[in-house]
Structures are given as C-alpha cells and as structure tokens.
Amino acid sequence: MQNDPGQVQGLNLVWAASARPSKRLSEEQKAQRKKKKETGTCPRCKKLKRVCEEYRANLYLPCVYCMTSKPKSITETCQLVANLLEIKFFRLGPPTDNSSHPLNFFRHRSNVFNVTNDPLAETLNIELTQDVGCSLHLKVSRFAADPNDKLAYEGNTRGVPYRLEMPPYCIGDIAAAERSIVQYMIQAKGSYFLQFLDKSNSLLRMTFDIICKRPMTSLVHKAMDIWAATRLIERTWKLCGTETFGIHPTNRDDDPWIGHVPVTPIMDQQLDQVVIQKILRPRRGILLRELKLRMYSDDLRKKNMFDIYLTLLILLNNAEMHLAGEREFALRYGFGGRYGPFGKYRDAQEQFHAARTMLGHFHYICRANDIFDMTPDYLSKHLALTTMEVQYLAWLKTYVKTEKVNMALIREQDQYETTGYWFHQMFDKQWKPGTGYIKEIVEKGAVVR
Ligand SMILES: [Zn+2]
Numbered sequence: 481m482q483n484d485p486g487q488v489q490g491l492n493l494v495w496a497a498s499a500r501p502s503k504r505l506s507e508e509q510k511a512q513r514k515k516k517k518e519t520g521t522c523p524r525c526k527k528l529k530r531v532c533e534e535y536r537a538n539l540y541l542p543c544v545y546c547m548t549s550k551p552k553s554i555t556e557t558c559q560l561v562a563n564l565l566e567i568k569f570f571r572l573g574p575p576t577d578n579s580s581h582p583l584n585f586f587r588h589r590s591n592v593f594n595v596t597n598d599p600l601a602e603t604l605n606i607e608l609t610q611d612v613g614c615s616l617h618l619k620v621s622r623f624a625a626d627p628n629d630k631l632a633y634e635g636n637t638r639g640v641p642y643r644l645e646m647p648p649y650c651i652g653d654i655a656a657a658e659r660s661i662v663q664y665m666i667q668a669k670g671s672y673f674l675q676f677l678d679k680s681n682s683l684l685r686m687t688f689d690i691i692c693k694r695p696m697t698s699l700v701h702k703a704m705d706i707w708a709a710t711r712l713i714e715r716t717w718k719l720c721g722t723e724t725f726g727i728h729p730t731n732r733d734d735d736p737w738i739g740h741v742p743v744t745p746i747m748d749q750q751l752d753q754v755v756i757q758k759i760l761r762p763r764r765g766i767l768l769r770e771l772k773l774r775m776y777s778d779d780l781r782k783k784n785m786f787d788i789y790l791t792l793l794i795l796l797n798n799a800e801m802h803l804a805g806e807r808e809f810a811l812r813y814g815f816g817g818r819y820g821p822f823g824k825y826r827d828a829q830e831q832f833h834a835a836r837t838m839l840g841h842f843h844y845i846c847r848a849n850d851i852f853d854m855t856p857d858y859l860s861k862h863l864a865l866t867t868m869e870v871q872y873l874a875w876l877k878t879y880v881k882t883e884k885v886n887m888a889l890i891r892e893q894d895q896y897e898t899t900g901y902w903f904h905q906m907f908d909k910q911w912k913p914g915t916g917y918i919k920e921i922v923e924k925g926a927v928v929r
C-alpha cells in the first residue's frame with residue numbers, strides 16, 4: 481500500500497507454498513549421507529578442507545584421496561583404522577577355550593609363575609636344548625602337585641597308546657630363569673636364524689646376509705629378537721645334560737620323544753610364559769612405538785625407509801612361519817580345519833591382522849615401497865645407503881621381476897603358510913588387503929560347491 485507521494489504505509493503479506501519444492505532426499509542420497517557419517521573424514525582431508533571418500537571403509541586402506549596422492553604432497557598423514565600399536569605377533573599362551581586341547585593342562589592354575597616358593601624344596605640343575613648348538617641352564621625345584629596338575633604325557637602314536645610319567649619339577653625362581661633365557665637368546669639368536677630361516681628362498685638369504693653386514697639398528701634388532709623368541713615357544717625343549725629326572729630315552733618308533741627326555745608339562749608352560757611375558761611382550765611394545773613414529777613422521781620416514789623395509793620383512797616372514805607352525809600343529813594332533821581348535825584360529829587371525837596392518841602402513845602411510853624405484857644415486861645421497869645396500873636393492877628389482885608370476889600364484893592360491901606369502905606383498909604397488917576371512921584348504925579331488 482502506498483500513499484500519494486509514493487511512501488510505504490504498510491505491507492500485506494500472504495503466506496503461500498514456495499515455488500521451489502522442498503529438498504527431499506532420495507533413498508540413495510540418504511544412504512550416501514549415512515555412509516559418509518560412518519566413514520568420517522581423515523586427518524589429512526580435514527586439514528586440506530576437502531571431501532573425504534571411503535575413509536574407514538577398509539581397516540587397512542586410507543581414504544580415496546590419500547590412496548592415490550603422491551608422497552611429496554603429504555602435509556598431514558592419513559591414519560589407518562587398524563592401529564599399528566595394537567597388533568600381535570605371537571600367541572599369549574595355550575588356548576583356554578577347548579578343554580580337549582592337548583596343551584591345555586593348567587587351566588586350574590591362574591598363574592604358572594608361582595607354583596612353589598618353598599626355599600627348602602629339593603632342586604636340580606638341568607640343561608636344555610632345542611638342537612641349535614646352544615644350551616639353556618636352569619635350576620628346577622620339586623613341588624607339591626595339585627591333584628589337577630598334569631604330571632604325565634599321554635596320547636596315541638599311529639594307534640599305539642603311550643604314557644610318560646614325569647616327576648613333579650617346576651621352575652621355582654622365575655626371575656633367575658628369565659635371566660638365563662635372555663642370556664641364552666643373546667647367545668643363540670644367530671643360530672636360530674641360521675637353522676630355521678628358509679634358506680631355499682634367495683630373498684631371505686640375501687636379506688639376512690645384508691642385515692648381518694650392516695650396523696644393527698634398534699628397529700631391526702627388536703624385529704630379530706621377536707622372530708627368534710617366537711621360535712623358542714614353537715619348538716620342543718629337550719633335556720640334554722646328565723640330569724634327566726631318572727628317565728632314560730627310548731629308541732622305539734612309537735615313542736613321540738624318541739631319543740630324548742622332554743621337560744615336565746608345567747615347565748613347558750612356564751618356559752613359554754617367561755618368553756612371552758618377559759621377552760616378547762616388552763620388545764613388541766617398544767618396536768611398535770618406534771615403527772609408528774618412523775612411519776607417521778615426515779622427517780623420519782625417508783631416512784628410515786630401508787630399516788622399515790627390513791623390519792617388516794622379518795615380521796612378515798615371522799607371520800608365515802607362525803601360520804605354518806599352526807598348520808603343522810593341527811595335522812600332528814589330527815584336528816579338522818586348517819588350524820585346528822578355535823583358539824588357534826584366533827591366533828591365526830591375529831597374524832593376518834598384524835600382517836595386513838603392516839602392509840597397509842608400508843604401502844599407503846609411509847610409502848616405503850618407493851625405495852624399490854629409487855635410483856642408486858638417490859639411495860646413496862638421500863637415504864645414506866652403503867654401496868652394498870644399493871647393490872642389494874638393484875638385485876631385489878631383478879628378483880621381483882623374475883618371481884612375479886610365482887608370487888601372484890602363492891597369493892591367488894591362499895598359501896598363507898608358504899615362505900613369501902606375506903613379505904612378497906611388499907612388492908605389489910597395487911596392494912589390496914584381500915578377503916577378511918581365512919580360507920580352508922580344499923583337499924585334492926574334493927568338490928567345491
Ligand atoms: Zn581423506
């Protein structure tokens with residue numbers, strides 16, 4: 481409304497439906513928005529204020545942008561959902577979920593470290609071996625056995641039952657045993673590598689050779705400790721000195737301990753637990769913290785690329801050996817399934833998770849796989865590698881080319897326990913984590929449905 485000179489006197493507003501239809505989300509858009517909420521934004525896209533896609537869609541891969549962007553443009557690192565600090569390389573003890581498990585003897589004891597603290601207990605000095613040319617010296621004490629304690633080994637070898645009664649001896653002084661085992665490990669570590677590293681694999685052989693010739697760095701050193709100590713808990717301890725608890729070894733074919741006397745069942749668990757709790761656990765924590773720091777730091781990443789590569793190669797080979805051990809265990813005790821009881825599958829899954837977490841970080845977080853494309857000149861100038869290390873990487877290039885078809889086949893056929901199944905995946909520039917479940921072994925001739 482206006483008066484004569486054109487001044488506004490008032491407004492007459494009419495509320496009506498807007499000409500523009502309200503923005504209703506389609507089902508597809510709703511689903512997209514929900515997914516976005518779940519997948520979130522990675523730290524790098526947040527910093528760069530850009531749209532982040534597929535973050536958290538896969539535990540072991542970064543977002544779409546960080547997956548494809550060049551390492552030089554890294555200003556803030558993407559962070560994988562799989563946390564490097566939480567991965568496990570070794571079992572924590574005998575499984576407690578299956579009462580029929582052949583190693584599940586001491587579920588009734590909450591702690592196998594304090595079986596006896598009797599200062600007047602009768603003691604014996606024993607000598608143990610795992611056939612690597614070094615021996616472990618221990619003092620063991622006689623203890624008052626609980627009615628539930630397992631004191632004999634019994635079972636069945638090729639249809640013939642066996643029973644081996646053992647006297648009640650245990651490790652009384654755990655701290656002294658720990659000192660002896662650490663001493664033993666320092667002395668025997670190299671022998672474990674020489675004896676159990678798969679020398680039929682030329683890459684492992686050449687890598688071990690190069691590791692021995694360079695100054696030992698903290699990362700590689702700890703990875704080697706973990707590799708060697710894991711063998712300590714996989715292998716059988718045998719008595720090798722004059723003291724054999726009054727038991728004489730037999731040469732019978734049906735005797736599972738043909739030619740030697742084993743440690744008592746409680747000692748077997750105590751030795752495992754000393755290695756796991758006192759040696760493996762603390763080293764794992766320090767190693768993973770150091771590794772994470774080097775992988776996520778712009779300054780340290782490049783300087784440590786070769787070290788990161790060596791460390792991961794040792795740990796990924798450890799995963800293959802662990803899985804091969806689990807498979808052997810299932811076969812030895814006649815369990816169905818690839819790894820036998822559920823507890824063993826859980827251990828195997830931990831190894832899968834650890835290997836994939838390391839590979840995801842190697843390829844897409846620290847991009848240490850760039851080391852395989854660098855020129856000799858660049859490697860010596862910017863990464864301070866020695867001539868020998870540069871030559872090793874040149875040899876590696878040829879090796880990867882020659883082995884390409886074989887490497888792809890091992891992976892395609894899910895040969896998890898074969899040497900190289902995991903560490904070969906460091907050379908695949910298009911690396912993807914693969915399926916999230918363990919595939920069973922299809923027996924030859926079986927029909928796959
Ligand atoms: Zn992102």
Ligand SMILES: [Zn+2]
Pocket residue numbers: 522523524525535542543544545546547557558559
């Ligand atoms: Zn990202």
